[in-house]
């Protein structure tokens with residue numbers, strides 16, 4: 001896609017990738033890296049396409065329809081934001097299956113939505129990310145806050161990686177780490 005100015009100071013890339021209709025909110029590597037380390041690599045990314053490099057050993061694109069597939073192992077799920085409700089419901093359902101170890105979800109922190117109350121609030125762990133993320137190649141931060149969810153059984157390493165990014169709630173209770181909680185350099189890269 002061309003990066004030419006679209007006439008209002010934003011590039012064509014930014015116009016497409018930042019519009020609320022866009023589903024192409026590629027996960028910032030600085031957010032993904034510590035989570036990938038904590039799970040020792042993701043097995044499956046069921047909603048893939050926008051990222052520069054594959055995030056997991058197996059990926060499903062829109063053509064495969066990740067919503068219609070069975071998931072397995074440790075799953076990374078940053079879904080199309082035009083249809084968060086269906087993906088969160090699916091993540092909660094899949095996270096309870098034996099074949100699935102853990103599902104980590106990245107979505108906008110829209111706490112007033114039905115999908116938050118029906119599905120997201122039942123996650124084993126929730127991290128409300130401090131600051132706003134810069135998705136894809138964007139120079140600026142997103143116009144919405146984000147959160148991480150874990151469905152299944154997150155390890156201490158995953159909870160600690162969540163804790164490096166913001167306020168964490170485990171089984172509905174505020175997580176109070178015994179180690180000194182400091183937001184790391186990676187968080188600074190994305191915080192605006």
Ligand SMILES: C[S@@+](CC[C@H](N)C(=O)[O-])C[C@H]1O[C@@H](n2cnc3c(N)ncnc32)[C@H](O)[C@@H]1O
Pocket residue numbers: 023024025026027045046047048049050051055060061062063064065066067077078079080081
């Ligand atoms: C927010 S992006 C996330 C991309 C990547 N997984 C990441 O974390 O950077 C969501 C992606 O899901 C893809 N997508 C949309 N509908 C899908 C479907 N039914 N099944 C699988 N992928 C889909 C979109 O094309 C888009 O690339």
